[in-house]
Amino acid sequence: MSSSNQSVASQLRKLIEDGHYPQGERLGEEAVAEQLGISRTPVRLAFRTLEQEGLLKRAGKRGFMVREFTDADVHCAVEVRGVLEGLAARRLAEHGMSSQQREEFDFWIQKGREVLDKGHLVEEDIQRWIELNWNFHELIVCSAGSGVIADAISRNNHLPFAAAASIVIDKGKLSHEYRKLQLAQLHHELIFQSLVNGEGARVEMLMREHALIGIRYSELL
Amino acid sequence: MSSSNQSVASQLRKLIEDGHYPQGERLGEEAVAEQLGISRTPVRLAFRTLEQEGLLKRAGKRGFMVREFTDADVHCAVEVRGVLEGLAARRLAEHGMSSQQREEFDFWIQKGREVLDKGHLVEEDIQRWIELNWNFHELIVCSAGSGVIADAISRNNHLPFAAAASIVIDKGKLSHEYRKLQLAQLHHELIFQSLVNGEGARVEMLMREHALIGIRYSELL
Amino acid sequence: MSSSNQSVASQLRKLIEDGHYPQGERLGEEAVAEQLGISRTPVRLAFRTLEQEGLLKRAGKRGFMVREFTDADVHCAVEVRGVLEGLAARRLAEHGMSSQQREEFDFWIQKGREVLDKGHLVEEDIQRWIELNWNFHELIVCSAGSGVIADAISRNNHLPFAAAASIVIDKGKLSHEYRKLQLAQLHHELIFQSLVNGEGARVEMLMREHALIGIRYSELL
Amino acid sequence: MSSSNQSVASQLRKLIEDGHYPQGERLGEEAVAEQLGISRTPVRLAFRTLEQEGLLKRAGKRGFMVREFTDADVHCAVEVRGVLEGLAARRLAEHGMSSQQREEFDFWIQKGREVLDKGHLVEEDIQRWIELNWNFHELIVCSAGSGVIADAISRNNHLPFAAAASIVIDKGKLSHEYRKLQLAQLHHELIFQSLVNGEGARVEMLMREHALIGIRYSELL
Numbered sequence: 001m002s003s004s005n006q007s008v009a010s011q012l013r014k015l016i017e018d019g020h021y022p023q024g025e026r027l028g029e030e031a032v033a034e035q036l037g038i039s040r041t042p043v044r045l046a047f048r049t050l051e052q053e054g055l056l057k058r059a060g061k062r063g064f065m066v067r068e069f070t071d072a073d074v075h076c077a078v079e080v081r082g083v084l085e086g087l088a089a090r091r092l093a094e095h096g097m098s099s100q101q102r103e104e105f106d107f108w109i110q111k112g113r114e115v116l117d118k119g120h121l122v123e124e125d126i127q128r129w130i131e132l133n134w135n136f137h138e139l140i141v142c143s144a145g146s147g148v149i150a151d152a153i154s155r156n157n158h159l160p161f162a163a164a165a166s167i168v169i170d171k172g173k174l175s176h177e178y179r180k181l182q183l184a185q186l187h188h189e190l191i192f193q194s195l196v197n198g199e200g201a202r203v204e205m206l207m208r209e210h211a212l213i214g215i216r217y218s219e220l221l
Numbered sequence: 222m223s224s225s226n227q228s229v230a231s232q233l234r235k236l237i238e239d240g241h242y243p244q245g246e247r248l249g250e251e252a253v254a255e256q257l258g259i260s261r262t263p264v265r266l267a268f269r270t271l272e273q274e275g276l277l278k279r280a281g282k283r284g285f286m287v288r289e290f291t292d293a294d295v296h297c298a299v300e301v302r303g304v305l306e307g308l309a310a311r312r313l314a315e316h317g318m319s320s321q322q323r324e325e326f327d328f329w330i331q332k333g334r335e336v337l338d339k340g341h342l343v344e345e346d347i348q349r350w351i352e353l354n355w356n357f358h359e360l361i362v363c364s365a366g367s368g369v370i371a372d373a374i375s376r377n378n379h380l381p382f383a384a385a386a387s388i389v390i391d392k393g394k395l396s397h398e399y400r401k402l403q404l405a406q407l408h409h410e411l412i413f414q415s416l417v418n419g420e421g422a423r424v425e426m427l428m429r430e431h432a433l434i435g436i437r438y439s440e441l442l
Numbered sequence: 443m444s445s446s447n448q449s450v451a452s453q454l455r456k457l458i459e460d461g462h463y464p465q466g467e468r469l470g471e472e473a474v475a476e477q478l479g480i481s482r483t484p485v486r487l488a489f490r491t492l493e494q495e496g497l498l499k500r501a502g503k504r505g506f507m508v509r510e511f512t513d514a515d516v517h518c519a520v521e522v523r524g525v526l527e528g529l530a531a532r533r534l535a536e537h538g539m540s541s542q543q544r545e546e547f548d549f550w551i552q553k554g555r556e557v558l559d560k561g562h563l564v565e566e567d568i569q570r571w572i573e574l575n576w577n578f579h580e581l582i583v584c585s586a587g588s589g590v591i592a593d594a595i596s597r598n599n600h601l602p603f604a605a606a607a608s609i610v611i612d613k614g615k616l617s618h619e620y621r622k623l624q625l626a627q628l629h630h631e632l633i634f635q636s637l638v639n640g641e642g643a644r645v646e647m648l649m650r651e652h653a654l655i656g657i658r659y660s661e662l663l
Numbered sequence: 664m665s666s667s668n669q670s671v672a673s674q675l676r677k678l679i680e681d682g683h684y685p686q687g688e689r690l691g692e693e694a695v696a697e698q699l700g701i702s703r704t705p706v707r708l709a710f711r712t713l714e715q716e717g718l719l720k721r722a723g724k725r726g727f728m729v730r731e732f733t734d735a736d737v738h739c740a741v742e743v744r745g746v747l748e749g750l751a752a753r754r755l756a757e758h759g760m761s762s763q764q765r766e767e768f769d770f771w772i773q774k775g776r777e778v779l780d781k782g783h784l785v786e787e788d789i790q791r792w793i794e795l796n797w798n799f800h801e802l803i804v805c806s807a808g809s810g811v812i813a814d815a816i817s818r819n820n821h822l823p824f825a826a827a828a829s830i831v832i833d834k835g836k837l838s839h840e841y842r843k844l845q846l847a848q849l850h851h852e853l854i855f856q857s858l859v860n861g862e863g864a865r866v867e868m869l870m871r872e873h874a875l876i877g878i879r880y881s882e883l884l
Contacts, residue, residue, distance in 0.1 A: 049269070073367050148275070204643055205872070407662060418757075422753055519811045
């Protein structure tokens with residue numbers, strides 16, 4: 001059944017992300033089926049799904065292994081997201097926003113201000129940020145007028161660290177994370193400013209730079 | 222068996238591209254299995270593969286339909302390729318080419334000159350161009366130092382008209398097509414020139430513009 | 443009198459461009475005044491004008507010398523024009539053209555087609571091209587809505603080879619020059635296409651690339 | 664004498680910037696000469712200098728008036744600086760920094776940290792910032808390997824608000840200005856990071872965005 005297939009793929013994805021199946025590990029249908037307490041067919045289908053997503057690689061005849069990611073891979077996955085979200089944002093700036101889209105952007109920007117206005121982060125803010133951030137990015141991608149860009153982004157998002165939603169907020173260093181989110185919020189507001197003013201070239205570059213927050217800014221904040 | 226699964230997906234892709242299964246058509250496992258003279262399981266797997274590629278969409282419980290593409294979709298698919306190939310080319314310019322890569326670029330550029338130097342096209346040139354063009358693009362994508370960008374491009378390439386290899390050369394208008402290939406060749410040479418000189422920003426923009434040859438230049442040539 | 447001052451500066455500029463006063467040559471007020479058959483005051487004023495334009499450099503107490511330009515200088519002057527014209531074109535794409543501006547672009551593009559449609563160049567075409575090309579570039583710069591960009595371009599245009607109008611068409615190689623103008627015409631049409639479609643990022647890059655025709659394309663055509 | 668000519672032009676520039684001669688005001692040689700207590704010839708020369716810089720415009724036969732600047736003019740002047748400094752930074756990234764240049768960048772970045780590390784601004788910090796900021800920008804422009812870009816920037820810098828050095832720091836709102844400088848410092852560090860990594864396209868866009876701090880960020884900070 002399709003929904004359970006999806007959920008097997010999700011379970012596997014989570015186990016890989018959590019390091020339960022570490023990078024480079026070989027996965028056999030039978031062993032995984034046993035661990036999840038299901039039959040082999042849905043596991044086989046899920047393996048194929050994760051192979052297409054780039055999380056598993058074929059190893060030997062029927063086997064798979066968890067793909068290993070170098071620093072260059074992680075960096076490229078983030079840059080791929082940057083150029084694709086940049087393309088979506090540029091198209092939106094060139095075609096103009098509807099007043100409803102404008103209100104929705106405004107809504108998520110206000111949500112961001114609410115998180116940050118008190119001057120520090122508490123633990124519940126992490127979930128609030130993840131949600132508003134996801135909605136802000138989704139809004140750009142969905143407003144660009146074609147599912148093709150959204151598809152390309154969502155396929156790339158399966159890679160570890162690639163998704164906008166994969167922003168890592170360290171609970172143990174909330175005061176340090178505060179400055180990162182302050183900057184991410186400023187990026188959101190500059191992106192909105194450019195969209196409102198129809199500045200396509202500028203918003204494309206801002207989206208690209210925004211994607212780099214997770215991997216290039218930590219050493220500077 | 223994996224290889225036959227792949228080949229069922231390929232067969233289906235071809236039948237869709239050729240319009241045998243037109244856009245919007247519903248496909249049933251049983252009917253397709255019968256037409257191809259195979260059992261239902263490989264068809265089911267191939268359906269899932271093509272769904273992930275974006276060529277099929279779920280319709281109803283177990284059914285699928287051939288996805289319909291608007292002009293905006295085609296345009297976006299080409300732009301997606303442009304920004305991704307642009308990213309690969311920029312990285313290559315920034316990191317520098319090896320002398321072997323340089324020789325390979327030179328080789329495919331010479332091949333292009335050989336096709337065009339006689340001043341007109343003959344029918345066999347079409348296949349020669351498709352091959353050299355594919356190799357030129359592959360070289361850029363593979364030289365960028367990570368499989369992640371290559372994966373993103375190859376997933377997008379499943380969409381109709383998106384792949385660099387999908388360049389359409391009209392056998393009935395060879396003298397008209399000559400000018401298009403002349404321009405594509407000039408693009409290749411400018412891209413190579415930028416790579417040699419380490420001009421990352423320039424080569425990124427040239428790759429993007431190059432991707433548009435199929436959809437934005439016909440009205441001008 | 444102001445107009446004669448201007449004309450002394452023009453005369454000097456021409457004499458430098460023609461190589462009558464070669465790069466590196468020292469110029470004295472008295473000698474130049476004598477050669478032009480005028481008094482020293484207008485020569486002194488013209489020297490100051492050309493110093494600000496970057497054509498003369500101070501040498502010693504009251505003297506000047508013709509500035510020497512390296513290949514890097516020429517290259518930079520062309521790139522400066524490219525980024526400034528690119529900025530003007532981007533602004534125009536973002537703000538939208540009036541229907542009158544659109545007609546004027548169309549007019550100069552038609553003029554270009556008329557020059558090229560007969561399939562070869564005759565000597566009178568050179569002057570026709572210089573005129574239509576100048577008007578096309580002027581239209582972009584003047585349509586951008588502020589004299590500031592136009593001023594920056596016109597100051598840079600005093601440098602040798604920097605101006606769009608300085609395109610060199612070799613009378614002795616008209617059949618070779620034909621292909622260069624064909625390409626320049628295609629650039630003009632792509633720029634117009636981008637402006638019509640509000641593609642700011644694209645038109646900026648096309649203008650930059652267009653500026654390079656004089657210095658980077660000769661080896662490829 | 665040349666040096667005193669320069670100083671008359673400087674005096675006039677200052678009087679215009681301070682609003683002593685407001686925008687739109689007519690200036691006569693005689694009146695200005697009297698006010699400055701000098702003869703008319705150096706005033707006439709200074710008028711011509713400021714005309715070429717774009718600060719004065721001819722009005723009537725021998726007269727001049729202080730040029731009026733619209734918001735669009737100010738915006739364009741800042742964008743002109745952005746694209747020119749962006750060009751210089753891109754060239755530097757593409758050609759690579761010498762280890763001495765790298766040390767100098769590092770030096771001015773450390774100076775910036777020293778200003779900001781204590782967590783607030785005191786009045787003397789304004790002068791320290793202006794100096795380090797000017798040096799940072801000068802370093803980029805002078806490292807680009809040709810005086811041509813530097814000349815174009817310095818000519819544009821005569822316009823009000825255009826120069827990097829014209830950053831306005833409001834003594835009355837030092838706690839508010841602190842955040843602006845914090846962001847400017849982050850820009851400097853990101854620019855340095857891109858230069859070190861040879862990221863030409865990225866550093867060009869960062870320089871452009873950096874130029875906008877004075878006019879587009881105030882509403883967001």
